[in-house]
Amino acid sequence: MAERKMNLTLKVWRQKNKNARGDFETYAAKDISSDMSFLEMLDVVNEGLIEGGKEPIAFDHDCREGICGMCSLVINGQPHGPDDGTTTCQLHMRKFSDGDTIVIEPWRAKAFPVLKDLVTDRSAFDRIIQAGGYVSVNTGGAPDANAVPIPKAEADLAFDAATCIGCGACVAACPNAAAMLFVGAKVSQFKHLPQGQPERKSRVLNMIGRMDQEGFGNCTNHYECEASCPKEIPVRVIAELNREYTRAALTKR
Amino acid sequence: MALDSRVPSGPIEKKWDKRKFDMKLVNPANKRLYKVIIVGSGLAGGSAAATLAELGYNVHCFCFQDSPRRAHSIAAQGGINAAKNYQNDGDSVYRLFYDTVKGGDYRSREANVYRLSQVSVNIIDQCVAQGVPFAREYGGHLDNRSFGGAQVSRTFYARGQTGQQLLLGAYSALARQINTGGVTMHTRTEMLDLVIKDGHAKGIITRNLVTGKVERHAADCVILASGGYGNVFYLSTNAMGSNVTATYRAYKKGAAFANPCYTQIHPTCIPVTGTHQSKLTLMSESLRNDGRVWVPKEKADAEAIQQGKKKAKDIPPEARDYYLERKYPSFGNLVPRDVASRNAKMMCDEGKGVNGTGLAVYLDFADAIVRYGKAEAHKHGLDEDDKETVQRLGKEVVSAKYGNLFQMYDKITGEDPYEVPMKIFPAVHYTMGGLWVDYDLMSNVPGLFVLGEANFSDHGANRLGASALMQGLADGYFVIPYTVGDYLARIPSSERYLKGAFSEDDGEFTAAESVVNERTKKLLSIKGKKTVDTFHRELGHIMWEYCGMARNEAGLQKALEKIPALRAEFWENVNVPGDGDNLNVSLEKAGRVADFLEFGELMCKDALERRESCGGHFREESQTEEGEAKRDDEQFSHVAAWMYEGDDKAPRLEKEPLEFEYVKLTQRSYK
Ligand SMILES: Cc1cc2nc3c(=O)[nH]c(=O)nc-3n(C[C@H](O)[C@H](O)[C@H](O)COP(=O)(O)OP(=O)(O)OC[C@H]3O[C@@H](n4cnc5c(N)ncnc54)[C@H](O)[C@@H]3O)c2cc1C
Ligand code: FES
Numbered sequence: 001m002a003e004r005k006m007n008l009t010l011k012v013w014r015q016k017n018k019n020a021r022g023d024f025e026t027y028a029a030k031d032i033s034s035d036m037s038f039l040e041m042l043d044v045v046n047e048g049l050i051e052g053g054k055e056p057i058a059f060d061h062d063c064r065e066g067i068c069g070m071c072s073l074v075i076n077g078q079p080h081g082p083d084d085g086t087t088t089c090q091l092h093m094r095k096f097s098d099g100d101t102i103v104i105e106p107w108r109a110k111a112f113p114v115l116k117d118l119v120t121d122r123s124a125f126d127r128i129i130q131a132g133g134y135v136s137v138n139t140g141g142a143p144d145a146n147a148v149p150i151p152k153a154e155a156d157l158a159f160d161a162a163t164c165i166g167c168g169a170c171v172a173a174c175p176n177a178a179a180m181l182f183v184g185a186k187v188s189q190f191k192h193l194p195q196g197q198p199e200r201k202s203r204v205l206n207m208i209g210r211m212d213q214e215g216f217g218n219c220t221n222h223y224e225c226e227a228s229c230p231k232e233i234p235v236r237v238i239a240e241l242n243r244e245y246t247r248a249a250l251t252k253r
Numbered sequence: 254m255a256l257d258s259r260v261p262s263g264p265i266e267k268k269w270d271k272r273k274f275d276m277k278l279v280n281p282a283n284k285r286l287y288k289v290i291i292v293g294s295g296l297a298g299g300s301a302a303a304t305l306a307e308l309g310y311n312v313h314c315f316c317f318q319d320s321p322r323r324a325h326s327i328a329a330q331g332g333i334n335a336a337k338n339y340q341n342d343g344d345s346v347y348r349l350f351y352d353t354v355k356g357g358d359y360r361s362r363e364a365n366v367y368r369l370s371q372v373s374v375n376i377i378d379q380c381v382a383q384g385v386p387f388a389r390e391y392g393g394h395l396d397n398r399s400f401g402g403a404q405v406s407r408t409f410y411a412r413g414q415t416g417q418q419l420l421l422g423a424y425s426a427l428a429r430q431i432n433t434g435g436v437t438m439h440t441r442t443e444m445l446d447l448v449i450k451d452g453h454a455k456g457i458i459t460r461n462l463v464t465g466k467v468e469r470h471a472a473d474c475v476i477l478a479s480g481g482y483g484n485v486f487y488l489s490t491n492a493m494g495s496n497v498t499a500t501y502r503a504y505k506k507g508a509a510f511a512n513p514c515y516t517q518i519h520p521t522c523i524p525v526t527g528t529h530q531s532k533l534t535l536m537s538e539s540l541r542n543d544g545r546v547w548v549p550k551e552k553a554d555a556e557a558i559q560q561g562k563k564k565a566k567d568i569p570p571e572a573r574d575y576y577l578e579r580k581y582p583s584f585g586n587l588v589p590r591d592v593a594s595r596n597a598k599m600m601c602d603e604g605k606g607v608n609g610t611g612l613a614v615y616l617d618f619a620d621a622i623v624r625y626g627k628a629e630a631h632k633h634g635l636d637e638d639d640k641e642t643v644q645r646l647g648k649e650v651v652s653a654k655y656g657n658l659f660q661m662y663d664k665i666t667g668e669d670p671y672e673v674p675m676k677i678f679p680a681v682h683y684t685m686g687g688l689w690v691d692y693d694l695m696s697n698v699p700g701l702f703v704l705g706e707a708n709f710s711d712h713g714a715n716r717l718g719a720s721a722l723m724q725g726l727a728d729g730y731f732v733i734p735y736t737v738g739d740y741l742a743r744i745p746s747s748e749r750y751l752k753g754a755f756s757e758d759d760g761e762f763t764a765a766e767s768v769v770n771e772r773t774k775k776l777l778s779i780k781g782k783k784t785v786d787t788f789h790r791e792l793g794h795i796m797w798e799y800c801g802m803a804r805n806e807a808g809l810q811k812a813l814e815k816i817p818a819l820r821a822e823f824w825e826n827v828n829v830p831g832d833g834d835n836l837n838v839s840l841e842k843a844g845r846v847a848d849f850l851e852f853g854e855l856m857c858k859d860a861l862e863r864r865e866s867c868g869g870h871f872r873e874e875s876q877t878e879e880g881e882a883k884r885d886d887e888q889f890s891h892v893a894a895w896m897y898e899g900d901d902k903a904p905r906l907e908k909e910p911l912e913f914e915y916v917k918l919t920q921r922s923y924k
Contacts, residue, residue, distance in 0.1 A: 019837055022437040035526045040530070043529070049830075049867075050830055053828070055830045055831045056830070059535075062323055062325070063327065064534075064666075065661070067328050068325070069323060069327075102357055114835040115836060119836060123440065126320050126322075126431075126438075130431050134428055135425070137382045140375075143386075145376065149394055150393050152391050155386055
């Protein structure tokens with residue numbers, strides 16, 4: 001695809017730290033190539049800021065390959081921007097046009113406080129996993145990997161759920177800041193595997209309990225989470241989560 | 254001081270058992286009385302932290318990302334090797350061992366590689382038990398694919414996201430231990446120095462990347478699992494934060510740095526498009542199972558492509574040079590990475606590159622789509638000669654195998670690889686060099702252990718595909734839990750940290766902290782004219798030009814002049830805005846680049862000193878008539894381990910001789 005150059009106006013959320021009040025600042029992004037990724041465009045803007053003795057815009061990122069889940073950003077109101085099934089780091093500027101104004105904000109959710117500019121604290125997700133998002137098996141003594149065959153169809157369902165990168169876009173997209181897609185993905189992965197069966201009930205109860213404690217909202221079926229998920233995790237995992245939870249709660253002891 | 258590898262005696266297949274038997278054990282009830290620091294939460298660090306905590310040790314684990322799940326292991330695509338021989342195609346522990354030593358061009362330590370092959374089978378079992386969703390066949394059993402440098406199918410995979418699934422497995426085990434209190438996790442925390450007390454590694458100095466707070470952490474031993482240093486080249490397939498700081502700081506505190514010049518350039522990455530480029534994206538080696546690599550036979554055709562006058566489809570089959578299949582008939586497109594990369598470079602040097610910059614070759618799936626399409630049509634009783642059906646079915650198979658990679662390629666380049674061949678070019682990917690370790694994975698500094706890509710141990714001068722994941726997990730799940738125990742068991746109880754034998758208030762800790770503080774202050778005070786990235790990019794250019802895919806005496810000499818000059822300019826003219834007591838991304842980068850600016854010099858020194866070609870280290874002066882890497886076993890069959898002697902002194906070179914009892918040294922051949 002042929003390269004284009006463009007000039008853009010950015011309105012970016014700047015916030016000194018967790019307790020400071022933030023506000024939008026306007027920046028010009030000049031001579032941006034359509035081949036750049038969105039974060040490379042921000043790199044260019046930041047180089048300009050630093051050369052002017054100003055602090056660059058802080059944002060989270062690491063792999064820049066759409067897999068670590070570190071990048072975030074609400075771009076023109078959409079988590080990870082306008083492209084379906086794409087993280088911000090994989091979004092390319094060919095999706096934008098010369099003269100566009102782009103509004104860039106952090107994830108906004110009570111459970112994800114802003115640390116600086118566009119950087120948020122998503123450790124609540126880690127704590128949900130710590131509450132039960134695992135199979136309790138110590139290292140050593142595992143049976144041969146082929147001892148228990150797993151039907152391909154089940155393995156594929158588990159895999160589809162397991163591709164979650166834990167970025168938090170689902171929470172940022174949800175009007176209630178619910179974390180059901182994230183929790184559902186983990187619960188669904190283990191539900192479809194024989195290894196997940198022994199802790200099936202305690203896992204879902206503990207993870208949901210933790211989710212509520214962390215201040216995430218309730219799901220009211222808007223499905224914005226699915227639409228914004230860069231890995232296209234389907235909302236069927238939320239239905240599965242609800243079923244698993246009901247089943248576990250009813251048959252607790 | 255000679256480096257003692259402490260390889261146990263006896264036949265190779267008994268060495269690990271023997272070592273385990275000879276180890277001193279820590280009483281289970283006492284394990285919680287030992288504190289262990291682990292830097293890194295990738296496959297190596299994460300698996301080690303989880304396993305050591307399961308055993309009962311008091312573990313503190315550190316990473317610079319906001320969650321341990323984001324370590325760069327997450328990005329590994331293609332797969333993980335294990336000598337399971339599930340395919341019944343002749344694989345064995347011995348064959349995996351042999352392939353790895355040969356693939357590494359006979360520059361690794363036999364005993365370590367053998368152990369790696371032995372424990373490889375346990376890794377797959379462990380991961381499946383954790384719920385890692387590996388690819389399966391319809392019968393429900395695990396599926397395998399082939400990787401470069403092997404003629405058996407021993408690579409386990411989870412679509413194109415194997416690293417993600419393995420890391421999430423290790424992360425879940427780690428999360429479980431965090432929940433029980435066995436592991437204290439320190440995220441967004443960067444190690445900036447190692448603390449040595451009475452000759453032993455006893456702690457680290459860290460900076461909290463959110464608050465800027467510099468902290469001291471003491472423990473009974475320190476484990477580094479901080480990943481590779483490919484970012485010394487600026488552009489690489491590594492994550493933006495990947496760095497050499499942890500290992501380089503340890504080097505400056507006395508740990509030997511082994512074979513720093515051994516760098517792996519991966520043959521199949523998306524080519525560079527412009528100066529704005531911040532990283533390079535890998536297209537997994539697994540694609541070479543089905544993709545065919547080619548360039549036009551005629552330079553004129555290549556030039557027409559470069560100028561946009563012709564496209565791949567305009568070149569008829571007879572005018573294409575499938576050069577890997579032509580030159581290496583028995584391995585074909587699946588030659589090891591160093592060979593594939595060098596050949597791509599040769600083709601482009603001959604003017605046969607296939608993009609605007611002339612720096613790309615084709616990786617073509619058209620034939621695979623037809624082949625799979627026909628097989629599927631046959632299976633379902635459909636017309637095998639109907640082009641549309643064949644194309645549709647073929648694309649479905651290819652998508653099931655590589656869907657996410659094709660999608661990634663499309664997103665980045667704006668081209669659809671189902672319709673046109675991919676354009677690929679080699680890029681810096683992995684570093685075989687790392688801190689020197691003995692058989693127990695302990696460095697020459699007692700109490701300092703090094704795991705995963707951060708050590709030098711198993712891959713010699715070239716790593717085979719799908720072997721880094723294997724090594725990281727072998728180190729963390731199955732080696733370190735034993736060897737650390739042996740070290741700890743030998744510490745007299747009166748010298749233990751939790752017994753109050755020493756503390757963070759001791760002189761060694763305060764001294765190390767003040768060095769870190771001084772450096773931060775200095776970086777913030779320069780307020781020069783150039784950004785950190787500008788320096789990093791310039792360093793990258795020097796490294797790629799003179800210490801990249803091909804190296805020679807004159808070029809390396811030139812790099813050794815340019816790097817110190819660039820470093821001097823950095824310390825006078827870098828601009829790091831903001832201050833140190835909060836989240837400051839420029840400051841983080843500046844510290845890492847400052848270390849790369851020293852480390853790059855060490856790499857070039859090592860490359861200069863090794864006047865032979867081996868694996869990924871290609872010295873133009875040392876090649877066979879056919880342009881393959883030519884080793885000099887007489888003079889260079891050793892590990893080059895560099896010792897820091899002071900900022901204004903040249904480092905000292907120690908050599909660990911490599912002895913081969915089992916594998917016969919030959920000129921590697923993949924023909
Ligand atoms: C794109 C890509 C694809 C790959 N594909 C494959 C494949 O298919 N098969 C295969 O076998 N190998 C593959 N590899 C190689 C393999 O992924 C890596 O070698 C391996 O995962 C490294 O694991 P690690 O645990 O040693 O380090 P990493 O996973 O890189 O982890 C490093 C850890 O150290 C921490 N850290 C680093 N520095 C500091 C510091 N100063 N302070 C605090 N913490 C620090 C980081 O936060 C992180 O937690 C691939 C590599 C890349 C880049
Ligand atoms: S930076 Fe890793 S997913 Fe975007």
